[in-house]
Amino acid sequence: MTFSQLLTILRARYKVILTTLLIVITATVAVSLALPKTYRTSTTLLLNYKGTDPVSGHVLAAQLVSGYMATQMDIVTSRSVALKAVDTLGLVDDPAFRQRFQKAANGNGSMRDWLADSLLKMVEVAPSRESSVIEIIAKGSDPAFTAKVANAFAAAYQQLNLQIKVEPLHQASQYFSGEVKTLRAGLEEAENKLSKYQQDHGIVSTDKNLDVETARLNDLSTQLVQAQGQSIEASSRGSQAMGNGGRDSPDVTSNMLIQSLKASLATAEAKFAMLSQNLDRNHPQYQAAKAEVDRLRSELNNSISSTNNSVANNGRILRQREAEVRAAVGAQTAKVLQLNRARDELSVLGKDVESAQHAYDAAMLRLSQTELEGNANQSDVSVLNPAATPMRPASPNVLLNIVLSILLGATLGLALAILAELANRRVRSSNDLLKVLQAPMLGTIAWGKPARRSGFSSLFLSQ
Incomplete structure (x- = not known):
């Protein structure tokens, strides 16, 4: 054709x-x-999405926009939002809707669930492309009621969104409250152990520089060094005093009395020598001079012997002093070592107290933060354009x-x-x-x- x-x-x-x-x-x-006229209206919402762990408080990786938007769309069309919208509109107490429910279900079932299913049939959600804006679209035969349904779903979604954000914070707050009590008890127990240990061992300060026993040990060590030096010197002098009759020791040569006796003895011996040349042994002057020499020699020997004995006694005293100081140093060293061991254990207990304090402070900080966030009433959802009553029907389009x-x-x-x-x-x-x-x-x-x-x-x- x-x-x-x-x-x-x-x-x-x-x-x-x-x-x-x-x-x-x-x-x-x-x-x-x-055909019956159908009116169409919509509410536009802005989603300010962010990811924060309510327990740790750490910022999580940003969610994919598509997955997050799909989740929020499912939440908007969920039964929970529909039930909140029914409560917001007060449809359960409306006689007209009660009558419709009686005709539709003959009074069987829950009226709230039936109303929620009816509202869900009126509502659909449409996301905006490449943005955080979603649109809640409501369709119905009554223009005013249709606008109320769209706004009610927006308000119910805001409430549920806030509830979803706040409920984990309340649970975290309860968790942190229990943890704070446990950590406070642990901190008190650690502090009590530290205090009891200090009382039992008599430790006032954990700083070694401020320890009296350590200072005493240092003082005794200094005294021991001095005593050792003095003992060595006394031993050397004693050895010299024992050699050659002790006449050449420094203590003898430095003794003024001995030097005076030596001079007197030398004078007496010179006089006696002169008399022995002119006088006989039985002469009174001879015997007097001889007696004077014997007396001075005896005094000199006694003085030298006394000086050497004094040096020997001083050496013994210094060696005894050295032994006593050494024993005191040993005892003080043992005491300081024991104190150091006690201080080390005390340091461990102090670290336990410090760790318990840090854990308690961190838990208190997170508890305060979660309580503040849990009491917040700010939702991440903002209404950009509320639904208005449509003037013309959307269908049928003649x-x-x-x-x-x-x-x-x-x-x-x-x-x-x-x-x-x-x-x-x-x-x-x-x-x-x-x-x-x-x-x-x-x-x-x-x-x-x-x-x-x-x-x-x-x-x-x-x-």
Whole structure:
């Protein structure tokens, strides 16, 4: 079938096409006017999403926008949000909705659940592309109620979003409260152990520089060094005093009395020598001079012996002093070592107290933070554009339906015209005749309807 043949068929069957088109348009208009009107409105929400662990307080890795938005859309259309919206609108106490529930469910089941299911059928959620904005769309027959439903879902979603954020914080706060009590008890126990240990061992300070016993040990060590030096010196002097009768020892040579006796003895010996040359042994002067020399020599020997004995006694005293100081140093060293061991144990207990204090402070800080965040009433959801009462119904769209019915009616009319032509094929052009008879065509007669004649022209022709 060529295009010219198609035009010929459409020209011949135009009544079928027009009739079909009119029927479709009329039916569409009638159905559009008969259908109930549906109103559409929407609420736009902005999501300020962030990730924070309510227990540790650490900032988590940012969620993928697509996954987060999908999660929030599922939350908006959840039964929990719908139930909160039912409570916000107060539909349970509405007599009209009670009557509808009685007719629909015959009083069986929960009215809140039935209302929540009914509201969920009215609501759908649409996300914005590449943004944190979602749109809550509500559709219904009552424009005012539809707007209330959209706003109620937005408010219910805000409440649930805040509840989802706050409930973990409340649980974390309870957890930290218990931990704080446990850590406080541990801190008190560690402090009591530290205090008792200090009392039992008599340790006032853990600083070794401020320890009296260590200072005493240092003082005794100094005294021991001095005593050792003095003992060595006394031993050396004693050795010299024991050699050569002790006459060449420094203590003897430095003794003024001995030097005086030596001088007197030398004088007496010189006098005695002179007298011994001139006098006999029995002479009184000779015997007096000899007695004087013997007396001075005896005094000198006694003085030297006394000096050497004094040096020897001093050496013994110094060695005894050295031994006593050494014993005192040993005892003080043992005492300081024992004190150091006690101080080391005390340091461990002090570190336990410090660790318990740090843990307690950290728990108290997290407890304060979680309590502050848990008492916050700020949601991450903000309402950008609340739903307004729609003035015009969203459906049915009569004008759009008429346009669609024109396209459908024209298409259906063309199809019916072609089917009718195929069912009752006619010769409508010379090409059709050639195709049917398969014979050459000699000529064509152009035929048209006779023109209508007016009264004046017929009168003229009759004359």
